[in-house]
Amino acid sequence: MLAQLFGFKGGVKPQTNKAPSVQLPIGQAPLPSCLFVPLHQNIGGAPNPLVVVGEHVLKGQLIGGADGWVSAAVHAPTSGTVLAIEEHVAAHPSGLPTLSVVIEPDGRDQWIPRTALDHRSLAPERVREILRDAGVVGLGGAAFPSHAKLTPARAVPMQDLVINGAECEPFMTCDDLLMRERAEEIVRGIAIFRDLLGAKRVLIGIEDNKPEAISAMNKAVLRLAEDYAVVAVPTRYPAGGAKQLIRVLTGKEVPASKRSTELGVQCFNVATVYTAYRALAHGEPVISRIVTLTGNIEQPRNWEVRLGTPMRELIALGRPKADTDRYLMGGPMMGFEIPDLAAPVVKATNCLIAGSPALFPASPPEMPCIRCGACAEVCPHELQPFELYWFSRARNFGKTQEYHIFDCIECGCCSYVCPSHIPLVQYFRFAKSEIWSREREKQAADAAKARFELRNAREEREQAEKAERLAKAAAARGSERKPAPASAAVLPPTVEPVQPVAAAESAEAVSPSDPDTVRKATIVAAMERARAQREAVKPRNTEQLTVEQKNEIAAIEARRAALKPEPAAAQGGRADSATSQERPGE
Amino acid sequence: MITALAIMALGAVVLGAALGYASIRFKVEGDPLVEKIEAILPQTQCGQCGYPGCKPYAAAISAGEADINLCPPGGMDGVRKLADLLGREVKALEAEEKPKQVAIIDEATCIGCTLCIQACPVDAIVGAAKQMHTIIEPLCTGCELCIKPCPVECIHMLPITENLDNWKWKYPVIEIKRAA
Ligand code: SF4
Ligand code: SF4
Ligand code: SF4
Ligand code: SF4
Numbered sequence: 001m002l003a004q005l006f007g008f009k010g011g012v013k014p015q016t017n018k019a020p021s022v023q024l025p026i027g028q029a030p031l032p033s034c035l036f037v038p039l040h041q042n043i044g045g046a047p048n049p050l051v052v053v054g055e056h057v058l059k060g061q062l063i064g065g066a067d068g069w070v071s072a073a074v075h076a077p078t079s080g081t082v083l084a085i086e087e088h089v090a091a092h093p094s095g096l097p098t099l100s101v102v103i104e105p106d107g108r109d110q111w112i113p114r115t116a117l118d119h120r121s122l123a124p125e126r127v128r129e130i131l132r133d134a135g136v137v138g139l140g141g142a143a144f145p146s147h148a149k150l151t152p153a154r155a156v157p158m159q160d161l162v163i164n165g166a167e168c169e170p171f172m173t174c175d176d177l178l179m180r181e182r183a184e185e186i187v188r189g190i191a192i193f194r195d196l197l198g199a200k201r202v203l204i205g206i207e208d209n210k211p212e213a214i215s216a217m218n219k220a221v222l223r224l225a226e227d228y229a230v231v232a233v234p235t236r237y238p239a240g241g242a243k244q245l246i247r248v249l250t251g252k253e254v255p256a257s258k259r260s261t262e263l264g265v266q267c268f269n270v271a272t273v274y275t276a277y278r279a280l281a282h283g284e285p286v287i288s289r290i291v292t293l294t295g296n297i298e299q300p301r302n303w304e305v306r307l308g309t310p311m312r313e314l315i316a317l318g319r320p321k322a323d324t325d326r327y328l329m330g331g332p333m334m335g336f337e338i339p340d341l342a343a344p345v346v347k348a349t350n351c352l353i354a355g356s357p358a359l360f361p362a363s364p365p366e367m368p369c370i371r372c373g374a375c376a377e378v379c380p381h382e383l384q385p386f387e388l389y390w391f392s393r394a395r396n397f398g399k400t401q402e403y404h405i406f407d408c409i410e411c412g413c414c415s416y417v418c419p420s421h422i423p424l425v426q427y428f429r430f431a432k433s434e435i436w437s438r439e440r441e442k443q444a445a446d447a448a449k450a451r452f453e454l455r456n457a458r459e460e461r462e463q464a465e466k467a468e469r470l471a472k473a474a475a476a477r478g479s480e481r482k483p484a485p486a487s488a489a490v491l492p493p494t495v496e497p498v499q500p501v502a503a504a505e506s507a508e509a510v511s512p513s514d515p516d517t518v519r520k521a522t523i524v525a526a527m528e529r530a531r532a533q534r535e536a537v538k539p540r541n542t543e544q545l546t547v548e549q550k551n552e553i554a555a556i557e558a559r560r561a562a563l564k565p566e567p568a569a570a571q572g573g574r575a576d577s578a579t580s581q582e583r584p585g586e
Numbered sequence: 587m588i589t590a591l592a593i594m595a596l597g598a599v600v601l602g603a604a605l606g607y608a609s610i611r612f613k614v615e616g617d618p619l620v621e622k623i624e625a626i627l628p629q630t631q632c633g634q635c636g637y638p639g640c641k642p643y644a645a646a647i648s649a650g651e652a653d654i655n656l657c658p659p660g661g662m663d664g665v666r667k668l669a670d671l672l673g674r675e676v677k678a679l680e681a682e683e684k685p686k687q688v689a690i691i692d693e694a695t696c697i698g699c700t701l702c703i704q705a706c707p708v709d710a711i712v713g714a715a716k717q718m719h720t721i722i723e724p725l726c727t728g729c730e731l732c733i734k735p736c737p738v739e740c741i742h743m744l745p746i747t748e749n750l751d752n753w754k755w756k757y758p759v760i761e762i763k764r765a766a
Contacts, residue, residue: 040750094753429755437754445629448727451708452631452639 006251008244010380011236012413014170014333016209020300021173021292026181027303029317035077035103035308036088036344037063042137043144044070049101052547055082060112060285063101066132072145073135076103077287077306079110091311091329091346095339103308114283119192127196127280134279135286135347140164140175140240140269141330143348146276149266150196159264160250161199163190163273165206165213166233166240169331172351174290175270177302179206179213183220186270189277190228197266201229203249204270207239208232237333238411242267244380256407271350291345293318295328295353305345311352312341320354328353332360333412367420375414375424381407385414385424392431397438400431408432619648626667630659631707632729634681639707647672655679659728687728687743693718695740702732702741 040046047064051057057076064074080103087097119127128147137143152158163186167175179186194202204221206214217230233239233248243254246265254260260267271290278284287307294300297318305314315327328335329349338352375385383404391399408428415424545553623644630640635656637643646652647668654668655677662679669676691702691711698716710726713719721732721741733741746752 090750092750092753093755094748094750096748096750096753098750423758426755426758430757433754437752440752441628444724444727445627447725448629448631448708449624449640451710451725452629455707455709 005231005233006248007234008239008247008380009382010378010413011238011244012378012416013235014237014416016235017171017294018173018176018209021171021294021302022176024299024301026177026290027301027317029303029305029309029314031078031105031107031109032306032309032313033105034083034310035080035105035306036100036310036342037074037077037103037308038088038090038098038100038344038346039064039074040098041074041143041307041347042072042135043142044068044072044148046099047071047074048546049085049099050547051076051082051085051101052551053082053084056080056106057082057103058110058112060114060287062133062285066145069132070145070148071132072137072147073133073285074101075135075285075287076101077308078103078105079108080105089340089343091338091343091349093336093339095343100308100344116283117280119195119280124196127192131276131279133285134275136272136276136279137286137347138269139271139275139289139347139350140242141334141348141350143346146268146272149261149268150193151261152197153259153261153264156262156264158197158199158261158266159201160246160266161190161194161197161202162242162246162249162265162267163202163204163228163270164240164242164245164267165204165210165217165270166245167210168207168235168237168240169333169335169351170237171294171353172292172331173294174292174302174350176210176213178271178274178290179210180216182274183213183216184224185277186274187217187220187224187226187228188281189273189275191226192276192280193266193268193273199266202227204228204230205233205239205245205249206230207235209235237413238380238409241380241409241411243409256404286347289345289347289349291349292351294351296321296324296356296359297354305349307346308344310341311338311343311345311349314345315341315352315354318354321356323356323358324354325357326355326360328355333416334410363423364421366422369418369420369422372419374417374419378413378417379408380411380413381409383408385428388431389422389424389427392427395431395434397431397435401435405431405435617645617648620644622671623647623668626660626664626671627657628659628664628727630727630729632659632727632731634658653677653680658682658684685745687730687745688723688726689721689728689730689732689741690723690744691719691721692740692742693720695738697738699737701735701737705732705735707731 039049045067047067049063050065051061051063056079057063058079059076061076062073063076063082066073082101083104084102086100086102088100088102089095090098090100092098117130122130128150131147131150132145136146138146138149165175165179167173190202190204193199204217206217208214214230214232221228221230231249233245238244239248242260246252246254246260246267250265252260252263252265254263254265275286275289279286288304289307290302291305291314292300292302293314297315297320299318301318303314303317311327311329327338327341329338329352330336331351332353335351335353337355369386369389371386373386375389376383379385381404385408387403388400388405388408391397391403392405405428410425410428412425415422415426418424620641621644624641627640627644633639635643635652635658637646637652640657643652643657647654654672654674655665657664658679658681660668661683665679666676668674689710696713696718698713698718700713700715700719702719703711703713707729708725708727710722711719711732712722728743728746730743733743
């Protein structure tokens with residue numbers, strides 16, 4: 001046990017409303033009629049589709065390959081047929097569509113061949129790769145690819161690995177139930193992360209309103225003879241924020257500008273640890289997650305849900321009451337309202353809450369800020385929300401950054417206490433996304449400017465080179481013309497804008513030493529050079545192609561092979577398709 | 587009296603020397619005002635302001651030859667920022683504000699004449715003679731300079747639609763509900 005806990009500033013104690021959803025054990029949600037698996041479920045690169053329409057896929061089969069290092073793969077949640085790869089509404093406050101793989105389950109739920117691995121017998125790089133290709137991301141809600149957080153900083157030795165089981169958000173109980181029912185797997189999973197990071201100490205932080213989870217975790221740690229400390233932290237929202245938990249357990253403060261590895265500490269959610277363990281020890285990629293379904297429904301409960309299940313089908317399991325008028329994804333503090341229930345459950349969906357006017361009464365109208373300072377008192381990051389509010393409202397984004405708007409974790413404590421009912425967090429989200437979009441525009445403008453200047457420089461250079469070439473040709477012609485006065489009479493010596501070809505021709509006309517053979521030899525040599533160059537060029541960016549692109553390339557190759565007997569045509573064809581292949585990636 | 591004069595004179599000489607030295611030692615290359623103005627301009631390089639690019643327009647503003655409301659892609663936002671920087675009055679934009687757009691080539695119609703490549707100020711078009719051309723969308727600034735030169739009129743402008751990558755949280759508005 002830890003000798004001492006460090007507090008964090010601020011925080012609030014909203015009603016937890018957790019009791020209804022912990023009455024029943026985790027249920028297995030039935031197979032939905034159709035799955036819509038978005039390819040981009042993580043922060044970072046969007047995975048490429050690796051299946052085609054009509055293909056039969058197995059449960060756990062890779063359908064989206066990770067794009068780059070900070071990205072995570074996506075898998076088929078059950079066996080079935082790919083009906084379409086199309087834009088489908090995303091689990092996002094905007095309700096905009098995202099590229100999704102639509103799978104019709106065949107009901108057999110047939111697994112791919114799975115291999116169990118022991119992380120101790122593998123190189124750390126390999127383990128990270130396996131985690132990436134199993135689609136392991138932060139399941140606390142951020143969906144940041146976990147393997148990218150598993151590289152210790154070179155300069156700072158990794159001190160503490162913090163495992164986040166605090167679950168401070170009201171209504172949410174998915175981590176609580178996971179710890180109660182699957183503590184042993186979590187504890188085994190922690191070993192993977194500890195070994196990868198080389199952490200000296202493992203601290204499991206759980207809010208003290210979950211005694212069952214704490215005792216289950218304690219028992220599992222004892223049974224497996226590990227030296228992890230299970231720490232009960234005081235229940236106060238947002239104790240489960242990664243930065244708050246790190247602060248409470250280790251006393252370290254992580255600024256927005258730094259990564260926590262630079263301070264020798266890293267934090268993972270319990271559900272993430274659990275999926276990492278399933279991925280390595282059972283060869284099961286992330287195809288489902290535990291979702292708390294609660295709020296204004298008859299049967300609140302935690303369900304293990306396949307990713308891609310339409311929210312509507314999941315919600316039907318809980319039988320929403322008649323006066324339900326909205327649904328929230330995530331908790332009431334940090335979540336957002338879902339505009340369309342056709343949206344699927346994704347890796348970031350930790351909780352769905354049915355809302356009713358009685359449960360979430362409409363907030364009274366916004367009043368002017370009275371500068372009471374209540375918001376500043378509860379802000380866990382010691383910001384000054386009223387200042388941020390003022391500047392966001394006035395669209396003075398430079399000032400908001402001076403007041404550290406990017407340190408704000410959008411926890412909602414400030415809006416919760418504001419006596420004037422100002423939706424402060426909404427103003428901060430608005431300001432942040434506005435700043436990001438301006439940053440993007442600025443970058444695009446800078447890039448456009450650089451390209452414009454490069455182009456101008458290139459044009460100038462080309463013009464200068466051309467002028468120089470012409471001058472040289474003219475000079476050459478002038479010197480060669482002297483011994484042949486006949487042609488000099490035809491062309492005055494100071495003609496400039498003549499094509500170099502014309503100059504060469506006239507030069508040949510003057511020097512009578514077998515012009516035809518010389519010219520043929522140069523042409524042959526030039527063709528030879530061009531051919532060699534063509535052959536040296538290998539099409540790049542041919543890794544990570546989608547199936548369709550691969551098929552297209554195969555078709556082109558086949559056509560090319562058919563043209564082979566006619567070498568000239570075949571060569572021409574190759575040059576063309578090489579350019580067209582390189583184009584999309586450029 | 588003499589001492590006072592001498593002190594003042596000495597002070598003048600010393601300070602003058604210091605200023606003279608500083609002006610040589612810390613000489614600023616280029617015109618910093620032009621650079622500041624240029625940083626505000628959107629770098630679309632479309633020439634709609636009547637100058638052959640954003641930099642010439644910036645130079646013209648700084649020289650006092652041009653007004654600050656001539657750049658349509660910059661919009662009113664740009665005018666406001668310029669007014670802020672230069673301490674001038676905010677004026678209405680000379681032209682209409684348009685949504686951001688990108689050009690798209692109808693690849694089936696393209697005859698590969700390369701004319702649009704030559705027109706594009708930011709090298710956003712790729713293609714080779716007699717081969718289909720295409721526009722690299724993220725690089726296109728939407729300047730419309732490639733539309734005119736195309737002999738088969740296969741280039742169109744498309745407004746950029748909202749997607750998950752460019753979606754923004756909206757300014758909070760309070761819904762006004764009718765009292766029951
Ligand atoms: S709590 Fe609300 S009213 Fe009080 S200072 Fe903050 S924003 Fe203003
Ligand atoms: S939402 Fe941001 S400003 Fe408000 S209390 Fe939380 S961290 Fe502080
Ligand atoms: S109108 Fe604006 S974007 Fe176009 S060239 Fe002039 S300054 Fe640049
Ligand atoms: S592609 Fe056309 S519209 Fe886009 S930047 Fe180039 S010339 Fe302008």
